[in-house]
Amino acid sequence: MKQRTYLDYNATAPVRPEIAAAVSTAMAAPHNASSVHSFGRDARRMVEDARVQVAKLVNAPPAQVIFNSGATEGNNTVLKYFANEHILISAIEHPSVLEAAPMAEKIPVTKDGTLDLDALEDMMKTNSSPVCAKEGPPALVSVMYANNETGVIQPIEKISKIAKRNGALLHCDAVQAAGRIPIDMTGIDFLTLSAHKLGGPQGAGALVLGLCGITPSWLDGGGQEKRARAGTENVAGIIGFGLAAELAVKYQNDFQDLKKFQDKIESSLKKIAPEIIVHGVETKRLVNTSMFSLPGALSETLLMAFDLEGIALSNGSACSSGTVRVSNVLKAMGVEDIIAAGALRVSTGWATTEKDIEAFLNVFEKIYVRLKK
Numbered sequence: 269m270k271q272r273t274y275l276d277y278n279a280t281a282p283v284r285p286e287i288a289a290a291v292s293t294a295m296a297a298p299h300n301a302s303s304v305h306s307f308g309r310d311a312r313r314m315v316e317d318a319r320v321q322v323a324k325l326v327n328a329p330p331a332q333v334i335f336n337s338g339a340t341e342g343n344n345t346v347l348k349y350f351a352n353e354h355i356l357i358s359a360i361e362h363p364s365v366l367e368a369a370p371m372a373e374k375i376p377v378t379k380d381g382t383l384d385l386d387a388l389e390d391m392m393k394t395n396s397s398p399v400c401a402k403e404g405p406p407a408l409v410s411v412m413y414a415n416n417e418t419g420v421i422q423p424i425e426k427i428s429k430i431a432k433r434n435g436a437l438l439h440c441d442a443v444q445a446a447g448r449i450p451i452d453m454t455g456i457d458f459l460t461l462s463a464h465k466l467g468g469p470q471g472a473g474a475l476v477l478g479l480c481g482i483t484p485s486w487l488d489g490g491g492q493e494k495r496a497r498a499g500t501e502n503v504a505g506i507i508g509f510g511l512a513a514e515l516a517v518k519y520q521n522d523f524q525d526l527k528k529f530q531d532k533i534e535s536s537l538k539k540i541a542p543e544i545i546v547h548g549v550e551t552k553r554l555v556n557t558s559m560f561s562l563p564g565a566l567s568e569t570l571l572m573a574f575d576l577e578g579i580a581l582s583n584g585s586a587c588s589s590g591t592v593r594v595s596n597v598l599k600a601m602g603v604e605d606i607i608a609a610g611a612l613r614v615s616t617g618w619a620t621t622e623k624d625i626e627a628f629l630n631v632f633e634k635i636y637v638r639l640k641k
């Protein structure tokens with residue numbers, strides 16, 4: 269069987285073995301954290317330990333962490349809570365923000381993929397959009413910490429200052445940033461996290477609350493998570509999330525070593541195909557992400573060609589992979605459709621090796637030579 273190479277960490281990271289072991293052990297016992305018997309009390313203790321671990325990841329008090337099923341839920345919970353308010357969201361948000369707030373006004377980004385701060389300032393003062401549900405100043409601004417497609421890191425501190433100065437709350441989808449760059453809840457009112465981007469299990473995440481005193485909730489029917497998120501806790505998933513958060517903090521410096529792979533990927537791609545365009549290079553990016561376009565090629569075709577050679581990549585947001593569409597992120601950055609249509613993303617992580625990068629580059633060269641024939 270062909271050797272398979274996984275370079276799609278921004279879609280989901282492989283579960284670290286020690287986390288898989290902890291989740292498996294937790295699943296072997298009947299754990300309902302609301303039960304009063306000893307099994308339930310064991311579960312409660314483990315959930316509370318995980319809360320401390322996740323809180324440390326984002327420098328928040330543990331009591332502000334509400335466990336849920338992941339970032340899609342977290343984003344929907346916040347955006348839908350403000351559905352009748354004037355909301356501003358960045359034009360490069362994940363679909364779980366974009367589609368949860370269809371009436372929101374979009375804040376443009378500059379060519380490098382960072383939020384246009386002047387535009388944000390202006391938009392805080394006016395409600396010029398004909399699609400906005402409500403007149404008046406924005407109640408909520410939602411901007412992601414780091415972009416899932418390009419890895420571009422947003423100036424969250426500056427964005428927070430503008431939002432606060434104008435009386436708005438700030439929501440931040442920190443899924444791709446958590447554990448990869450230091451995150452601080454200061455100035456953020458709602459922050460969404462997901463375990464599976466950190467090497468934890470899928471189906472576990474958290475909404476972390478700042479100090480604005482609002483607790484958005486969505487589901488009815490249970491008093492779990494201090495009534496903030498109804499439904500029996502995913503105890504095993506939460507335990508895995510806690511451990512993933514702890515290990516992400518422990519290995520945060522190691523994560524920066526992925527820069528050597530990013531540099532190698534991008535310089536080698538340019539050598540093989542000088543016409544290649546790497547997106548977001550003019551600004552601060554996550555060191556594990558490279559999004560590039562091969563003009564004239566279609567990303568779906570490239571993806572399949574890589575897959576046939578055992579290399580797993582993505583053409584942007586995994587949630588919309590499988591459908592042909594041009595990335596809203598690249599479109600917002602002003603990238604022409606013809607270039608955006610050929611975009612591919614390589615994303616690395618804790619288990620990536622030099623061999624993986626070489627395998628990717630060899631296959632890229634092979635595909636490129638074939639395309640040029």
Ligand code: PMP
Nearest residue numbers: 338339340362364416441443462
């Ligand atoms: N936001 C961003 C930026 C993401 O990359 C993802 C995962 N593709 C999500 C939200 C959704 O996360 P989850 O899979 O936990 O629902």
